[in-house]
Amino acid sequence: MRFIKVLFILFTCFRLNSQVESKVNAGVVSNTITIGSQIDYFLNIEIDSIREIQFPEELLINPLEILEAFPIDSQKVKDKYFLTKRYALIQFDSGYYKIPEQRVLIDGFSKLSNSVEIRVKDIVVDTVKQKLYEIKPIIIVNKNYNELIKKIIFLLLVIIPLICIVYLIINYLRNKAYKKNLVPPFERAIQALKKLEERTPKAQEDFKKYYSDLIDVVRTYFEEETDIDALESTSEELLVKLEMYKQSGRLELESSTIKNLRNVLSTADLVKFAKAIPEKGATNLDRKLVEEIVIETKEVLPEPSIEELKAKEEYEELLRKEKIKKIWKWSIIGFSFSTLIVLCLSIFIYGFYPVIDTIFRYPTKKLIDNEWITSQYGSPPIQLSTPKVLKRRLLKSSTINFVMDSIGDDFFTELFFEQKNKNISATSNEEGNTTNAEETQQLIDNEIMRLEGLGAKNILMEADNYTTPKGLPTLKISGTLDYSQNIDLESERFVFIILIMKHDKGKLSFSNIYKKGDRYGAKLSERIIESMDIIKEL
Numbered sequence: 001m002r003f004i005k006v007l008f009i010l011f012t013c014f015r016l017n018s019q020v021e022s023k024v025n026a027g028v029v030s031n032t033i034t035i036g037s038q039i040d041y042f043l044n045i046e047i048d049s050i051r052e053i054q055f056p057e058e059l060l061i062n063p064l065e066i067l068e069a070f071p072i073d074s075q076k077v078k079d080k081y082f083l084t085k086r087y088a089l090i091q092f093d094s095g096y097y098k099i100p101e102q103r104v105l106i107d108g109f110s111k112l113s114n115s116v117e118i119r120v121k122d123i124v125v126d127t128v129k130q131k132l133y134e135i136k137p138i139i140i141v142n143k144n145y146n147e148l149i150k151k152i153i154f155l156l157l158v159i160i161p162l163i164c165i166v167y168l169i170i171n172y173l174r175n176k177a178y179k180k181n182l183v184p185p186f187e188r189a190i191q192a193l194k195k196l197e198e199r200t201p202k203a204q205e206d207f208k209k210y211y212s213d214l215i216d217v218v219r220t221y222f223e224e225e226t227d228i229d230a231l232e233s234t235s236e237e238l239l240v241k242l243e244m245y246k247q248s249g250r251l252e253l254e255s256s257t258i259k260n261l262r263n264v265l266s267t268a269d270l271v272k273f274a275k276a277i278p279e280k281g282a283t284n285l286d287r288k289l290v291e292e293i294v295i296e297t298k299e300v301l302p303e304p305s306i307e308e309l310k311a312k313e314e315y316e317e318l319l320r321k322e323k324i325k326k327i328w329k330w331s332i333i334g335f336s337f338s339t340l341i342v343l344c345l346s347i348f349i350y351g352f353y354p355v356i357d358t359i360f361r362y363p364t365k366k367l368i369d370n371e372w373i374t375s376q377y378g379s380p381p382i383q384l385s386t387p388k389v390l391k392r393r394l395l396k397s398s399t400i401n402f403v404m405d406s407i408g409d410d411f412f413t414e415l416f417f418e419q420k421n422k423n424i425s426a427t428s429n430e431e432g433n434t435t436n437a438e439e440t441q442q443l444i445d446n447e448i449m450r451l452e453g454l455g456a457k458n459i460l461m462e463a464d465n466y467t468t469p470k471g472l473p474t475l476k477i478s479g480t481l482d483y484s485q486n487i488d489l490e491s492e493r494f495v496f497i498i499l500i501m502k503h504d505k506g507k508l509s510f511s512n513i514y515k516k517g518d519r520y521g522a523k524l525s526e527r528i529i530e531s532m533d534i535i536k537e538l
Contacts, residue, residue, distance in 0.1 A: 022047050024104045026113035034123055038067065039089035043102060043113055047081045054105035055085040061099055064089045094122045152342055160338070164331045168324070185224040189294050192217045196287055204275055210283060211268040218261070218290050225301055226251060235265040252300045260289045353519055363410040364520035368527075376535055377402045378417045380503055382510075385531035387524075390415060407454050408485040408492075411524055412513040416450075420506035440475060447477055447498055447509065456481040457491065466499065470533040474499040480516060492516075497525055499532075 022045060029040040043055060057069055067088040075082045091097065096119050101112040183191070192213070201210045219238070222230035228241050242258055245251035264286045270276040278286075346355045357365040370387040377390055378400060384390070390402035390413065404413040444463050451459060461479030468474060477498040482491040493516040500509050512528065514521030 022051070022106055022111065024102075024111045024113040026099070026102060026116050028099075028116055028118055031117065032119045032121060034121055035092055035094055036090065039064070039091070039118060040086060041089050041099060041116070042084055042086045043104060044082060044084040045104065045106070045111075047083070047106075048079060049081075051107050052105075053083055055083075056102055056104070059087060059089075059099075059102060061089060063093070064091050064097060064099070091120045094120050096120075152346070160335055164335070168327060168331075171327075172324070185221055186294065186298050189217050189221040190291070193287060193291050193294075197284070201283065204271075204277055207271050207277060207283070208275075211271045211286075214287060214290055215265065215268045218264075218293060221294050221297065225297065235269055239265070250302070251297070253296060257293055257296050261293050264289050264293075357519070362520070364514065364518055364524055367411060367524060368520055374531065377415050378508065379505065381535040382415060382508065383531070383533045383535055384415070384528060386413060386528055407456070407494075407513055408483055410515065410518070411521060412511070413528065414509075414511040414513075416509040416511070418506050418508070420504075443475060443500055443507075444477060447500070450509075451481060451496070454483075456483050456494075458482040461496075468499070468532055469530045472501060472532065472534060474501050476500075481513075495521060497529075499529070501534075503534075 024043060024045050026041070026043050028042070033039055041059075041061075045053060047053075053072075055072060059066060067090050070086040070088070073084045073086070075084075089099075096117065099116040099118065101115050104111045104113065196210065196214060196217075199206075199210060201207045219230040222228050222238070226245070228238070228245070230238055230241075233241065239258065239262055242251065242253060242261070246253050246258070267278060267282065267286060271278060343355070354365070356362075358369070367387040372385045372387055373389050374383065374385045375389060376383050377392075386404055388404050390404050393401050393403060399419070400417045402415040404411070406412060440463065444461075448459055448461070459479065459481045461477055463475060463477045466474050466476035477496075477500070479496060481494050481496055483494055484491040494513050495516050495518075496511060496513045498509060498511045500507060510529075510532065512525040514525065
């Protein structure tokens with residue numbers, strides 16, 4: 001038992017001794033950098049056995065910033081293990097900075113690294129030799145009415161139908177409320193007679209208006225409550241129809257009631273046509289007679305049967321549906337006509353395809369209408385304006401490319417940088433962009449091989465020297481090719497344009513590829529090429 005305790009103490013001491021020996025070192029690749037350059041900072045540790053090592057993911061490095069933390073790199077040399085954790089840092093202000101000690105856990109025990117000092121220096125600019133340029137003038141940009149067209153189409157397709165629907169709903173609710181609160185004919189007639197009671201006509205025109213309203217009350221009541229077309233009948237015709245209804249038993253009015261109505265109608269005709277003035281008190285007497293006629297008529301009206309009530313409701317429902325159908329019909333006709341007028345007017349102003357392609361979102365038209373982005377890519381920095389930002393892809397150590405979408409899409413753009421191969425000698429002019437025939441052919445062959453590597457077939461091309469609108473001399477390779485994204489699908493024909501430029505560090509290749517027959521492919525390509533420029537001085 002004592003022997004086991006001794007072994008345990010010795011093992012513990014050995015462990016502690018080995019932990020003490022493990023040391024964390026910190027350093028940088030270069031202690032002096034320029035503003036915006038990457039700082040390669042590393043932490044490494046040497047151990048003689050496998051341990052649990054935990055490097056910090058977040059460093060205490062304020063005001064520096066961490067761009068990226070790389071995976072741990074491990075190496076074994078003889079019986080030693082070397083573990084390295086690398087970090088990419090950056091700083092945009094010049095000055096002297098100190099990266100403080102960093103904490104690393106070894107088997108749960110904390111170890112501190114050494115601190116590291118770095119210097120971030122400014123980019124030296126010779127203000128004497130630096131060229132000065134005039135302020136760039138204002139560039140006149142053609143008006144773009146695409147947003148206006150979109151707003152008009154949105155107004156037609158969304159706002160107007162909503163207004164029509166809201167109008168129909170409001171109108172329906174209004175009619176429903178009106179019918180619900182509709183005053184019955186008898187009560188309406190009595191109310192009208194009460195209003196006549198308040199009037200005191202004096203002149204002949206007043207009497208004429210009074211008797212016209214009085215007779216309209218009784219005629220309207222007969223029209224609404226009986227089958228007699230009282231409003232379309234003369235006084236004599238109305239009396240004859242009432243006598244016929246009485247004899248047939250359909251309207252059992254007293255003879256005195258019909259006689260009183262005859263007297264009122266005669267007085268009204270004399271006042272309206274003969275310009276007679278009734279005796280004093282005659283207006284009130286005639287009004288009371290009409291009121292008695294209305295009351296008696298209501299009393300003798302037969303009660304409507306269930307079939308009649310049902311038929312009336314069905315008829316009213318049919319009228320309501322016909323009215324709604326008519327409203328919908330005219331709403332659709334009006335909306336269609338308005339849409340057609342606006343569409344024709346837009347096509348007349350802007351052209352057929354721009355309007356149609358804007359409505360149906362033609363892919364390359366959509367790219368043209370996007371808000372374009374101007375950015376710089378690669379080294380030397382190439383400035384381009386594109387509808388989308390180009391994404392960087394690192395192919396191998398000597399090549400970098402930036403792409404927008406992929407070959408086979410509606411529009412593909414690629415910016416390809418290749419470092420100079422020192423084993424190949426070339427003759428070039430002062431700018432390094434014109435080559436002899438042999439070298440030109442080599443460049444063309446390389447581009448064809450690159451296209452074939454992407455899956456292109458049946459490549460037809462021509463090459464010529466070309467100067468971009470910004471004055472960059474290039475070798476232009478253009479033509480057509482076949483490409484299919486799927487082996488089972490039929491190949492499509494594409495147009496390609498490649499511009500090759502040479503510079504001190506190597507060459508760069510710029511490519512545009514779009515479907516043959518695309519209405520906006522050439523315009524897109526020209527616009528991007530027009531924006532191409534090399535930024536020689538930052």
